[in-house]
Amino acid sequence: MPPSEGADASSAPKEDAKPSPSSPPSLDAVRLRKQPPPEGRESLWRRRSAIFSFWAVVLCLGLPVWWKTTAIYRADLPLQDMTDWAEGKICKPVFPLRIAVEAPLPPQDAHHLLRTTQHALDDLNEFSAHHLRLMLADPPAPANASQQVVVDGTRNTSDDEDIALSIRLIPVETGATPRSHLQPYSPTLDVYYTPNQIPPPSSTGSPLATFIAHELHKIFAEEQAQLAYLLSTASGGHSSKMKSLSPETSAELQRQSTRALKYAPTYHLTFSLFTPTSTPSAWDIESALRQYVAPLLDSFSAISNFTVDTQVQLYATFSPSIRQPEYDEALKAWTLRKEDLSGFINAAEWPLSPSIGKGPTVNFVLYVPDKTQSPLLVKESGANSWLIPQWGGVAILNPTAPGKDAIVSASLTKEALGPAMHTFSNQLISLLGLPQMPSSLPLRISTLARVRAASLIFSASSTLGALAQVYQKLPSIPVPDSVAKSVDLALAHLQLACDRLREGRFQGALELARIAEGEAEKAFFERSMVGQVYFPDEHKVAVYLPLLGPVAVPLVMAALKELKSGLSALRGR
Amino acid sequence: MPLDQQKALLFGSAAAVRLLLFTAFPSLPNRLAGRVEVSTPVTSFKRLQEGLFLYTHNVSPYDGGVYHQAPLLLPLFSLLPNPSYYPFATSVLFTMVDLLSALALAQIAESGQSVVTRLFKSSRKDLRWSSVAIAAGFLFNPFTVATCIARSTSALTNLFILTAMAKASQGASFTFVLALSFASYLAMHPLLLFPPLLVLLYDARASKTKSAPSPFLFSVVHTLGLAAAVCALLFVSALLTGSWDFLAATYGVRLLLPDLTPNVGLWWYFFTEMFDSFREFFLGVFWLHVASYMPGLTIRLRKQPLFVATTLTGIFAIFTPYPSIADATLYLSLVPLFRHLFPLMRYTFLASASILYASFLGPAFYHLWIYAGSGNANFFYAITLVWSLGLSIIVGDSLYAALRDELDVERPELRGEEVKRI
Known part of the structure; x- marks a missing residue:
């Protein structure tokens, strides 16, 4: 390498002119040799400044260049938040479903029926995250519902997303009562009853209320099972409040979820x-x-x-x-x-x-x-x-x-x-993972929306948690600003999605969770981050040494030699 | 034969050889212009024509991402008729450039700064070649002829470097600053020649006027002059192209090496193999490596500034990002100025053998790699290593010889003795 040649050439002629005190003659051959005359002051100074100039370039320019070009940029990530999300500490998904009841009754009676039904329902429910709340709907428009439903079937879930299911109480005179009919293309449950089945204000329970509660519980049983299964697989954080699933249900849900596409x-x-x-x-x-x-x-x-x-x-x-x-x-x-x-x-x-x-x-x-x-x-x-x-x-x-x-x-x-x-x-x-039950398609689709929203929130959270782990475990990977931005977006959308879930607006929650999932994936699979994952620090020696080693050796040797002779000259004085 | 007659004969025959080659082999210029050994991305005549086409059609010449040369070349070449139809004018221009370079080289030789400077007088000062011989060595060097026929714009850079050296050795401040600013403007790295040439200019001026000017004031004035000249050139370029984009397309390309077309240098292979994350770091290292020789050599060989400048051109021919044989020819033409060092050089055979070896096998291996497909990039890279090795042997050996020569002057009693390391 030319640097070594240059340095050698510049020092070669000088060295035999070096003053003898620096190297005490131990061999006879050296003693016999004619002592070289002392080196001139000017040439000594010039040689030192030449060596110094090389060092100045290395130290003043080389080090900053090294520092600037090999520094790894790591954007700050909200690691604590990401880990908390992954561990389920921030968002505990709840699914408050609103169920509207249309009852052709005087308000007082209707309220009482509602209250007793709600009581019965709460007694039945074992899964606290998923609960049904009954509310009185405005009296229905006097339209023949069966015509309207096909048109309304899809619109009901998307527009009026607050209401998961409507119950229509229809008084009839004939047939076995109470009986119910779930409309296949609309989230509506028709309940037929005879007027004498309305509970009197004094009683605390009635066959009609119990019947409605059982019907509702049956309709949402599969959804509850799915959500419970999802929560149990997502993370351990939710297991405390989860209702236990029978092994058969669990196996069946497992089969369904492996069959469905991601x-x-x-x-x-x-x-x-x-x-x-x-x-x-x-x-x-x-x-x-x-x-x-x-x-x-x-x-x-x-x-x-x-x-x-x-x-x-x-x-x-x-x-x-x-x-x-x-x-x-x-x-x-x-x-x-x-x-x-x-x-x-x-x-x-x-x-x-x-x-x-x-x-x-x-x-x-x-x-x-x-x-x-x-x-x-x-x-x-x-x-x-x-x-x-x-x-x-x-x-x-x-x-x-x-x-x-x-x-x-x-x-x-x-x-x-x-x-x-x-x-x-x-x-x-x-x-697509649509549940088998109940028979109403809009209900099944809205169930799927809820399940998907929850699973997206879980998967985005766990992606963020994985990213936080990668960030902490691999200090050598660069993290560009775009990753930090994606993480922030994902966290914000996760929070919004969780809020929407709490409010019972599942369609909005699904959309926000979808964005959060997309951003989380984008952050995790950022291309420029993976480049150096498989590049441990030891490999840097292999990168630096072959070129910089040969350049550095003559520089270091020359500097050491000069330092030694300078020190001995000082001591001799 | 009187000197002038010799010169006229030399220049006439050199011009005749070039024009004959241009006219007798009309396909030769384009063939040579396509050779990677002669034309690099920053000096290629084909790329210049591309830039010229865009320029004459009122498009920014740097838009195509092909043209990386200085903007001021465009109006110069747009004055000439289109070289695809009327190549003669361009041929005459490049022949003139070569002749002017040879003239400058002859002026350097005549100044005698290579053997006798203000502070140093070589003990072998009578051993030298005449200026005509040195100019002939430049003009009839096959590498020079190839560069000229290929119409590589590094011929222009060489002209300005040689003119700057000639003017510095004559002590002509103004033309020196102008020539060096043009050279730096065209190729950027000649800026590193400024300190040694400034020392040369100072010595020439001091020995001419017998009263040395203040070194500090002298260097400040000339540095400001150079800065002003370069800034003026850049400003005119910006006016000409309408924006400052040319900076990134010309000097940015030289600094950051985005175009990894093979050449005779060492950078391209290294940076094709480089991990991306270390690219910037090693760009810095390589450039600092080139630059780090300048201060050390200038200080150590303060008494022989022309030799420092010559050695630096040799280092440029080896270690710059886009070297071609044009850079080597500049160095090889300057080395004969130091004829008195030849007896002290130890590896002349090895150096000349490896240069010859590389210049014959290089094109063959490139052909094997690119056209025949029976070789790979390592074939050509190995040859460029040999080429660089040959050049660096000359650089190192001549440095040794120059130092030995200085030692002989300082200690005449040691003359002829073997140098030993302790």
Whole structure:
């Protein structure tokens, strides 16, 4: 390296002119040698200042450069808050559900009924975080409700989000009373009663109040179970106030949650038609989707958005790993064995890309078998569709349904697609994690919104906690300002979401929790942070030494030599 | 043959060789301009043409991210006819640049500052080549010819550096400051030549006028003059391009090395392999490494400032971010000024062998890597290491020789004895 050459060259001629006292002659050879004359004052001074100038550059410029360029910027993060969120210390999610009661009664009686029902309800409830609060609604508009509900079904949950369920008390004269009917497309429970079942003001309990309380408890049982399960898995902090779940419920919920896709603000649905031959080569998928799937997607729009695409693949063959279908004489059908279903999707050849665009992809595969191999069924159950957890669903459309004429020609009509579309809708509902109960779809969707909001809050909190741990455990990673900003945003939105939950405004809570989750993920997966995670401090030696070592050695040696001779000169004086 | 006649013959033949090469092989200039050994991102003629095209179409020449050269080159070259159709004017310009450089070199040689300065008189001062021989060594150096044919703008930088040296050795303050400010404006790193050349100018002036001016006042006046000249050039450039963006596109590129096109230097390979987080640090280290030689050498060899300046050009040819053979040719043409040191140099064979080895194998290995695909980047990088090794052997060896020469003057009784380290 030239620095060493330069330094050597500059000191080489001088050194044999060095004054002898600095090196006491011990060897005879040295003693015999002619003593070099003392070095001139001027050249001594000049050599020292030359060495000093190198050192000045190193110290005055090199050190600041080193300090400035290798300093790791770490933005301040609210570590305590992040850890508290992760441990569940800040937000204890509660789910106060408001239930409006429309009773064609004088206010006094209605209040009394409400109070007794609330008492009965509170006695039934074991899960303190989730409680139902009854309130009197304004008298209903005299409209025929059954017409209105389909229109109102989705709007009720999104606009009037304060009310989770309405109870309409309808006096009837005939039939068994009290009885109830949950409207399938509206969050409304109709309760039929005979007027004499209204509790008198003096009594503390009545069959009607107990009946309503039990009905409500039944309706929200699954939601309570889901939330309790979620709280128990999320963190240990909530276990104290949690109601205990039976092992069967727990297992069932576990099964459901493993089947459902991870929550995402946008899902991508891919509908694919596969056939081993050249027919059918077209399908009326657009209008089929419009008729069968679009209404469902609309009602989910409060929770997630969906994008849809479709494709047709001809001459799609089975993957070679599964056994070919066998003809079953008893069923008069070709059968697939149950254990082969998991390998039915020919992942190697069928163009089902794992992800298009931003969100996760849900695949729905419609398989039309060859005419010679139809009808094609699952051997054990005789079913023609199945669900693949967290991936999508498969339906087999047999061209010749038993007992019917061929329904498959070159193109599939909307009507022919109908059954498959219903199957897909059900599969989509399962894949999105919608609970099985109760029978009212808007109620189930609002239940899903609550569950999703809670789970998003938990996952964002735990992401923040993980980030705080990473921050503390790895002091060598840089943390840019954008991370601090994302963390602040996530914390603010988490707090807002928690407040909304407490107020019972679940739709708002879901939206805020979604933002919080997004920001938390953004902060955690910041690209510039991970660069140095696997770069321990020892490696820096390997970076610095090969270049700086050779440069530093002559500098240090020259400085030491000069210091030594300077000291001995001082001592000699 | 009288001196003037010799000079005329030399310059005429050098010009003839260049113009002949330009006209007889019309594809040669473009081919050479594409060679990484000759054209770097900051000196390439092709990039200059790109900038020129944008400039003549009223677009900022730095918008394309290709042009990294000084803005004042643009009006100069826009005066010439388009070199794709009428290459002759450009050829004449670059030939003239070379001839002027040789003239400046001859002036340096004639001043005799290389052997006899105000404070130092070499004991071997009679051992020197004539100025014509030294100019011929520059003009007929194949590296110089290649630089000229490739129309690399480092030829202009070399011209201004040589002019600054010549004017400093003649004691002409004004032209020295002007020439050095142009050189610094074009290539930035020649600014480091200012202290040794200022010492040279001071010595030349002091020996001329017999009454030494005050060193402090002298250096302050010249430093201010240089600062004013450079600022004026930068200001004119800003007026010309309409913004100060050119600073980032020219000097920023030299400082921060965003373009890692291979060249004969050591930086590009190092920084392709560098961890991103250490990039800034090592940029600082490399630049400080280049700069750190200047004060040390200037102090240690205070009596031979021209030699310090020469050695610094050698260091530039090795350690700057975008060196080319044009930088090497500047150094190799200045070294013959110190003919009297040659007997003291110990590794002349090794140095000349490695330079020759690198200049023949370099293009071959580059071809293997880029075109044939049978080699990789390490082939070319190994050759640039050999090239830099050869140059640094010359630098180190000549430094040793210069110090030995000083020692011989200080202690004539030691002359001819072997130097030993204790």
